[in-house]
Structure formats: structure tokens, C-alpha cells
Amino acid sequence: MQWLQDTAFIINYYLKRAHWLSLDxxxxxxxxxxxxxxxxxGHGKVSWASTLLVGIAVFMIYVVDRLLDNRKSDHSPTPRHDFHVKNEPLLIKILLGLGxxxxxxxxxxxxxxxxxxxGLASLVGLYLWFAFRISAKHTAQVFKEPLVAIVYTAGIWGPAILTETTLAWESPVLMGLYGLLAFQxxxxxxxxxSLELDEGFSLAIAWGTETVSSVLNWLLGLIIVGALAVIIFTTYRYCVRAAIVVVVMSGCMHVLKRSSAKVLPxxxxxxxxxxxxxxxxxLL
Structure with a gap:
């Protein structure tokens, strides 16, 4: 049984570090x-170059954001940030190589x-510079969640939609649903x-835990309604499957919220x- 424990330890070790690097x-x-x-x-052309660039861009943004966080005087370190501190020289080399x-x-x-x-990279760069320069006490920090959701969604869906020869109405609708999902x-x-901290400058702390809980419920409802509209009116089975997946993911996040006592530690x-x-x- 010792080999099972050793295997589980090794798997958990690498999975945790993969998560710290935001590879998920x-x-x-x-x-x-x-x-x-x-x-x-379901048969649209997939650009391998754009796909690789999306993955590289997301990885670089997350790593750079944490490296900048570590330089803030009012930053509270976490195991994820400590990992970036210890491996900063290697991470910088990786960022240069990926660049x-x-x-x-x-x-x-x-x-x-x-x-x-x-254009999107300029916006992200401006945000990272602004987030690094200002103090966490400024109210601009409150807008981090919606801004990140918008940039994340635009960066993933923008290249795909721009290269479609004929834009079907389902694409922007599903893009909007994924945007709501990212915000959720x-x-x-x-x-x-906000359940762990009684002070800070996030949207949940600014609005209050109960208000954000209500907003999360509204987001779930909007996603369900939008997905049902796609399922009912689309003529493409692939769009039906995509809409179902969006609802399942949103529902899983709702279950995660209701299981806060188990997943918070x-x-x-x-x-x-x-x-x-x-x-x-x-869907692949």
C-alpha cells in the first residue's frame, strides 16, 4: 500500500503546482x-497558431500578474505567490521564451x-500597470472581476469570431454566456x-456577501435562460451541446457555492x- 500513498503524493504534488501555475x-x-x-x-476551422497564442497569453498574464503582486508592499502572500517567488528566475526565463x-x-x-x-494586449498591459501602480485602497480594485471576465472572454472568442466566414447568431450569444460564466x-x-476576510478591496467585500450571493444566483438564472434560448431556437446540434455544457458548468459553480463549508478550508x-x-x- 506504500506505493499507492507515494503515487498519490506525487500526483498531488504536481497537480498542486500545475494549479499554482494556472495550467488548469x-x-x-x-x-x-x-x-x-x-x-x-462543430466543423469550423481551428487555427493552431491562434490556439497556441491563446494558451500562451493566458499563462503569461497570470504569471506576470502574480509576479507583480509579489512586489506590492501591501500584498498578503499565499502558497501560490510563494511558489512564484521561489521560482521567479525560472519563470522569467519561461516568459521570455514564450514571448x-x-x-x-x-x-x-x-x-x-x-x-x-x-489592441487587447495593450488593454491588458495597461490594466496590469495600473493595478501595480495604484494602492489596493483605491476603489478601482473593485472593478477587477468584471474587467478580467471581459478581457478573458474577448481574448478567447474574439479571434474565433473574427475568422468565421459567416457569423451565426449562436456565436455571439454563446460568447455572452461564456462571459457571464467567467464573471460568475x-x-x-x-x-x-469575503468569507475568510473581513477587510480588503474586492467586489464581494465592497458589495457585501449577501448582495454578491444574490448576484451569483441572478447570473445562474441568466445563463440558464440564455442557454435555453439557444437550445430551443438553434438548428445546430453542436450549439445545443455547447449550451448544455454552459448550464452544467454554471450549475456546478452554484453547487460549489452551496458547499462552502467543505471547500473553503x-x-x-x-x-x-x-x-x-x-x-x-x-465538446472536443
Whole structure:
């Protein structure tokens, strides 16, 4: 039985570090981009260059954000941030390498997607600079969750929609649903954090735990209504499957919220919440 314990320890060791590096978030972003590219019938062309760039961009944004967090004087360290501190020299080398790879991949990206990416990258860079420069006591921190949800959704869905020869109405609708799902995810994390902290500057702390709980319920309702509209009116089976997956993911986050007593210790809600996006594997 000792080998089972050793195997479980090794698996848990690497899974935890993969989560600290947000590789589960990267996987969810890549899967979602592939799904968006295949809409509406499931046979849309998937650009391998754009897919790789999406994964690289998400990874780089998360790593850079945490490296910048570690330089804030009022920052409260977490195991995730401590991991980035210990491995900062290696992470910087990885970021530089991925940056060079990204420059090479740009040669295979359509010009309109390229300009869209530059605009979005400028917005992200401005946000990271602004978040690093200002103090956490400024009210601008309150808008982090919706802004990140918008940028995340635009970065994943934008290239896919721009390259569609004929834009079906289901694509922007599902994009909106995924945007609501991303906001639900970020707001849920903020809600969990507000249960642990009585001070800080997140949306949940600013609005109050009960208000955010109500907003999360409304988000679930909006996602269900929007998904039902797609299921009822679309003529594409792939869009029906995509809408069902969105509802399942949103429902899982609602269950996670209702199980707060079990998932709050040791921030168990984080890998579970990020892992919910892997449910989309069913659509590949």
C-alpha cells in the first residue's frame, strides 16, 4: 500500500503546482477557444497558431500578474505567490521564451486577428500597470472581476469570431454566456474570499456577501435562460451541446457555492472552480 500513498503524493504534488501555475485555467481557455472556432456546426476551422497564442497569453498574464503582486508592499502572500517567488528566475526565463515563440506564431495569424490581439494586449498591459501602480485602497480594485471576465472572454472568442466566414447568431450569444460564466467564476472566488476576510478591496467585500450571493444566483438564472434560448431556437446540434455544457458548468459553480463549508478550508474551491471549465472537453 506504500506505493499507492507515494503515487498519490506525487500526483498531488504536481497537480498542486500545475494549479499554482494556472495550467488548469490555460487548458480551459484553449478548450473554449477550440469550441468557439468550431461553431456553429462543430466543423469550423481551428487555427493552431491562434490556439497556441491563446494558451500562451493566458499563462503569461497570470504569471506576470502574480509576479507583480509579489512586489506590492501591501500584498498578503499565499502558497501560490510563494511558489512564484521561489521560482521567479525560472519563470522569467519561461516568459521570455514564450514571448519569442509568440512572435514567431504571429506570422500564421490573420491580420485582423493580429490587430485585435494587439489592441487587447495593450488593454491588458495597461490594466496590469495600473493595478501595480495604484494602492489596493483605491476603489478601482473593485472593478477587477468584471474587467478580467471581459478581457478573458474577448481574448478567447474574439479571434474565433473574427475568422468565421459567416457569423451565426449562436456565436455571439454563446460568447455572452461564456462571459457571464467567467464573471460568475471570478465573483464566486471573490465571495469565498469575503468569507475568510473581513477587510480588503474586492467586489464581494465592497458589495457585501449577501448582495454578491444574490448576484451569483441572478447570473445562474441568466445563463440558464440564455442557454435555453439557444437550445430551443438553434438548428445546430453542436450549439445545443455547447449550451448544455454552459448550464452544467454554471450549475456546478452554484453547487460549489452551496458547499462552502467543505471547500473553503485550504482554498479547495480554487482548483475545483477552475477545473469546472474542463467539462468542455465533452465538446472536443
Amino acid at each position: 485555467v490555460v487548458a480551459g481557455a484553449v478548450i473554449t477557444h477550440i469550441i468557439a472556432s468550431r461553431l456553429p456546426d 519569442l515563440i509568440s512572435l514567431v506564431l504571429l506570422f500564421w495569424v490573420p491580420s485582423k486577428v493580429l490587430w485585435f490581439g494587439f 467564476n471570478l465573483l464566486l472566488f471573490s465571495w469565498f474570499e 485550504d482554498e479547495r474551491y480554487r482548483p475545483l472552480g477552475d477545473g469546472i471549465f474542463l467539462i468542455s472537453l465533452w
